[in-house]
Amino acid sequence: MNSVTNRKIEKYEKAELGFWLYLMTDVVLFASLFATYMVLKNSTAAGPTAADILDPTYAFFETIALLASSFTAGVAVLALRFKRVRLAIGALVGTLVLGALFLTLEISEFVELVGHGHAWTQSAFLSGFFTLVATHGIHITIGLIWGSVMIAYIFKKGSTADSLRKLTLFSLFWHFLDLVWIFIFTIVYLGAHL
Amino acid sequence: MSNHAFSSILLRYIFGFGAALCLSAAGYLLATEKWLEGKGAMAVLLALAVLQLTIQLICFLHLGLRDRSRSRTATLIFVFIMAAIIVVGSIWIMNNLDYRMSTSSEAMNEYMQLQNKKGF
Structure with missing residues (x-):
C-alpha cells in the first residue's frame, strides 16, 4: 500500500515538473514575441503609434479581471485539497467568468482597432502588437476550454487525488498566463504612454 | 487543525x-x-x-527553495536568463543595425573606415 502511494506521489510530481517545463518553453515563445514587439514598436509606417491607439485604462480593467480570475483559480485548488468540492466548483466558475470577461474585452478592442483600419497589415508595429497580444489571447481561450472540462470532471468525480492533480496543472497554466499579462500590460500598454 | x-x-x-x-x-x-x-x-x-x-x-x-519546488525554481531561473538574452540581444542588435542602415553612404563610409582603423 505504502509503496503504491509513494509511486503515485512520484508520478504526480513528475507530471507537475513536466508541465512546468512546457510552461518554461512558453516563456521563451513570449520572450521572442516581446523582443519582436519592442524592435518593431517605432516602425509605424506613417500609421498610428502605440500612444495613439492603446488605452491604458481599458487595459487596466482587463488586468483586474485576469488577476481576480488567477486568484479564484488558486482558491479552487485550495478548496479541492481540503475536500470542499462546492467551493472549488464555485471558484472555478468564477475563474472562467472573469477569464471570459477578459477575453471579451480583448476581442472587442481588436474589433474596434480593425474597424478603424488599424489591422495587423497596416504597419510592422501593429503586426508585432497583434501577434503578441493575440498569442496570449489564444492561450486564454485554450485555458477557458480546459477550465470548463475541469468543472465537469470535478462535478462528476469530486475530490480525488487525480482531480486535484489535474486542477493543479490547470492552475499553474492560468497563473502563468496572468504573469505574462503583467508584462504585456506594463510594456505594451503603459510603455506606450511614457 | x-x-x-x-x-x-x-x-x-x-x-x-x-x-x-x-x-x-x-x-x-x-x-x-x-x-x-x-x-x-x-x-x-x-x-x-x-x-x-x-x-x-x-x-x-x-515557488521556493524547498525540495519539492527546487527543480521548478532552478528551471525558471535558467529560462529567465535565456529570455533576457533573447530580449536584450534582439534589441541591441536591431538598434545597432538600424543605426548603421539609416546613415548616409558618405557617413557610412567614414564609419567603416573608423572601424577599420580600430581593427577587428
Whole structure:
C-alpha cells in the first residue's frame, strides 16, 4: 500500500515538473514575441503609434479581471485539497467568468482597432502588437476550454487525488498566463504612454 | 487543525492578490498621471512588474527553495536568463543595425573606415 502511494506521489510530481517545463518553453515563445514587439514598436509606417491607439485604462480593467480570475483559480485548488468540492466548483466558475470577461474585452478592442483600419497589415508595429497580444489571447481561450472540462470532471468525480492533480496543472497554466499579462500590460500598454 | 491550515493558505492567496492589485494600480497611476518621464519611468514600471512577478510566483505558484519546488525554481531561473538574452540581444542588435542602415553612404563610409582603423 505504502509503496503504491509513494509511486503515485512520484508520478504526480513528475507530471507537475513536466508541465512546468512546457510552461518554461512558453516563456521563451513570449520572450521572442516581446523582443519582436519592442524592435518593431517605432516602425509605424506613417500609421498610428502605440500612444495613439492603446488605452491604458481599458487595459487596466482587463488586468483586474485576469488577476481576480488567477486568484479564484488558486482558491479552487485550495478548496479541492481540503475536500470542499462546492467551493472549488464555485471558484472555478468564477475563474472562467472573469477569464471570459477578459477575453471579451480583448476581442472587442481588436474589433474596434480593425474597424478603424488599424489591422495587423497596416504597419510592422501593429503586426508585432497583434501577434503578441493575440498569442496570449489564444492561450486564454485554450485555458477557458480546459477550465470548463475541469468543472465537469470535478462535478462528476469530486475530490480525488487525480482531480486535484489535474486542477493543479490547470492552475499553474492560468497563473502563468496572468504573469505574462503583467508584462504585456506594463510594456505594451503603459510603455506606450511614457 | 485542518481549518487552520486552510485559512492560513487562503490568507497567503489574499495577500498575493492584494499586493498584485496595489502594484498594478501603482504602475497604472505612474504611467497615466505622468509622475515620471522617459527612461526612468520605464525602469520604475519594469521594477514594479518584476516585484509583482516575484510576489505571484511565491504566493500563487508556491515557488521556493524547498525540495519539492527546487527543480521548478532552478528551471525558471535558467529560462529567465535565456529570455533576457533573447530580449536584450534582439534589441541591441536591431538598434545597432538600424543605426548603421539609416546613415548616409558618405557617413557610412567614414564609419567603416573608423572601424577599420580600430581593427577587428
